[in-house]
Amino acid sequence: MFRRYQRNQEAPTPPKIEAAPEEIAFKQRQRQERDKKKMSQSEIADVQRESKRQDKLLDVRMELHKRLLETLNLAVLDKATEQELRQEITIITREGLRDAGVVLNGSELEQINQDLFDEVTGLGPLEILLKDPSVNDILVNGPLQVFVERNGKLELTSVRFKDDRHLLRIIDKIVSAVGRRVDESHPYVDARLADGSRFNAMVPPCAVDGALVSIRKFSKEKLSIDELVEFGAFTEEMAAYLQAAVATRLNIVVSGGTGSGKTTTLNALSSFIDDSERIVTIEDTAELQLQQIHVGRMESRPPNVEGKGEVSQRILLKNALRMRPDRIIVGETRGEEVIDMLQAMNTGHDGSMTTIHANSARDAVSRLENMVAMAGIEMPLKAVRQQIASAVNLMVQVSRLQDGSRRMVSITEITGMEGEIISMQEVFKFKRERIGEGGKIHGRFVATGLRSHYAERYRQWGYDLPASIYVEQAG
Numbered sequence: 466m467f468r469r470y471q472r473n474q475e476a477p478t479p480p481k482i483e484a485a486p487e488e489i490a491f492k493q494r495q496r497q498e499r500d501k502k503k504m505s506q507s508e509i510a511d512v513q514r515e516s517k518r519q520d521k522l523l524d525v526r527m528e529l530h531k532r533l534l535e536t537l538n539l540a541v542l543d544k545a546t547e548q549e550l551r552q553e554i555t556i557i558t559r560e561g562l563r564d565a566g567v568v569l570n571g572s573e574l575e576q577i578n579q580d581l582f583d584e585v586t587g588l589g590p591l592e593i594l595l596k597d598p599s600v601n602d603i604l605v606n607g608p609l610q611v612f613v614e615r616n617g618k619l620e621l622t623s624v625r626f627k628d629d630r631h632l633l634r635i636i637d638k639i640v641s642a643v644g645r646r647v648d649e650s651h652p653y654v655d656a657r658l659a660d661g662s663r664f665n666a667m668v669p670p671c672a673v674d675g676a677l678v679s680i681r682k683f684s685k686e687k688l689s690i691d692e693l694v695e696f697g698a699f700t701e702e703m704a705a706y707l708q709a710a711v712a713t714r715l716n717i718v719v720s721g722g723t724g725s726g727k728t729t730t731l732n733a734l735s736s737f738i739d740d741s742e743r744i745v746t747i748e749d750t751a752e753l754q755l756q757q758i759h760v761g762r763m764e765s766r767p768p769n770v771e772g773k774g775e776v777s778q779r780i781l782l783k784n785a786l787r788m789r790p791d792r793i794i795v796g797e798t799r800g801e802e803v804i805d806m807l808q809a810m811n812t813g814h815d816g817s818m819t820t821i822h823a824n825s826a827r828d829a830v831s832r833l834e835n836m837v838a839m840a841g842i843e844m845p846l847k848a849v850r851q852q853i854a855s856a857v858n859l860m861v862q863v864s865r866l867q868d869g870s871r872r873m874v875s876i877t878e879i880t881g882m883e884g885e886i887i888s889m890q891e892v893f894k895f896k897r898e899r900i901g902e903g904g905k906i907h908g909r910f911v912a913t914g915l916r917s918h919y920a921e922r923y924r925q926w927g928y929d930l931p932a933s934i935y936v937e938q939a940g
């Protein structure tokens with residue numbers, strides 16, 4: 466567990482980040498709880514039997530669902546009353562279970578009927594996956610191929626749609642519920658589901674082999690700094706460094722690929738912001754879960770079916786500047802709002818944060834340059850770079866490695882300009898060492914040995930980080 470660094474106002478002695486008594490106690494408690502969970506042989510056998518049964522039940526349910534789709538007339542489905550539908554489902558379940566030779570107790574039967582009802586009336590075959598807490602992403606490639614992401618890895622599921630029409634019907638149901646439309650003339654849609662999950666669909670003719678759907682499930686439980694440290698996303702030293710960076714109001718850009726953990730990292734970093742500050746957040750889909758008291762959340766709005774009523778992130782950002790924020794957090798900078806973001810960072814809203822889609826700190830800078838150019842701002846490249854160099858202080862690179870683990874692979878400081886080039890220095894990085902069993906990537910986090918460019922600033926603000934955290938480790 467990462468123990469938050471205690472702000473030191475006067476005392477010149479650098480506080481320690483080593484294990485404190487309460488931390489040791491915490492770890493001990495965790496170990497004890499883990500031991501408690503260790504089961505006896507007979508208990509393990511019980512659990513195994515039960516999990517086999519659950520697997521079997523899942524198979525049966527899939528089978529029943531297939532039957533249901535084959536038997537039910539989808540066109541009249543919306544018109545059938547709830548009672549009619551339930552009766553129909555009960556009959557199909559009974560027959561299906563008999564054929565499969567499975568006997569269920571009363572509550573199991575009730576549960577399965579209810580599930581099937583939800584599936585038929587709700588989001589169809591997706592319903593099971595949406596309810597499965599171990600699933601992060603759902604990716605549909607046409608009616609016959611549905612992938613999910615579990616523990617950072619993609620796997621093919623046995624979930625299927627009856628045909629193209631069935632899939633389109635479900636998509637339509639989802640998007641019309643949020644007041645949007647998707648059809649041949651406007652074949653794509655980006656929406657947020659009622660539970661906060663992010664939904665994107667592309668339908669034929671642009672999607673060649675049947676509709677493509679991507680769902681990023683919303684998890685209420687955002688990972689905390691402690692959990693990220695525990696999962697090996699970064700080290701306690703890096704956490705201490707980041708705490709100082711956030712608390713001393715450096716402007717931070719979290720960069721990474723799709724699904725690499727950018728939003729999660731941004732959210733965790735925000736926990737270092739002081740409760741007394743007014744924070745305004747701007748997102749395309751409200752995902753951030755800030756713990757502070759004083760938070761104003763805004764979400765952009767795409768144009769409606771007639772192409773009107775759009776409220777872009779840029780407009781929200783401009784408006785945010787009139788709302789007297791201490792900090793502005795933009796969920797992801799992807800377009801013209803970059804200008805206002807850089808300006809805000811340069812003009813008194815320091816301590817602002819955002820994420821950007823890029824593969825390295827250098828790449829993130831070029832992405833920013835490109836976005837400025839795309840926004841139609843005529844400015845010499847050097848001036849753009851100067852703007853970026855003085856706006857952004859820190860680049861935090863996150864990455865999803867091949868083995869599915871997500872790690873903070875680099876913390877890089879922007880130190881200024883050297884001629885035409887933005888100068889940077891990496892302070893921490895993840896060093897890969899070898900690939901072990903099952904493709905698992907082994908490595909460790911190292912300090913590069915460079916002392917932070919902001920060390921003096923941290924010290925002045927009372928975050929006197931011990932020099933030892935910057936010391937390069939041997940090996």
Ligand SMILES: Nc1ncnc2c1ncn2[C@@H]1O[C@H](COP(=O)(O)OP(=O)(O)OP(=O)(O)O)[C@@H](O)[C@H]1O
Pocket residue numbers: 601681684688693696698721722723724725726727728729730871872
């Ligand atoms: N270090 C981590 N360890 C385990 N799971 C993580 C870690 N970081 C993020 N996740 C999980 O990975 C998923 C994707 O994370 P997140 O939404 O933060 O990624 P993202 O880069 O913002 O994605 P996108 O590009 O779609 O915006 C989430 O379910 C999150 O809980």
Ligand SMILES: [Mg+2]
Pocket residue numbers: 727728729797
């Ligand atoms: Mg994100």
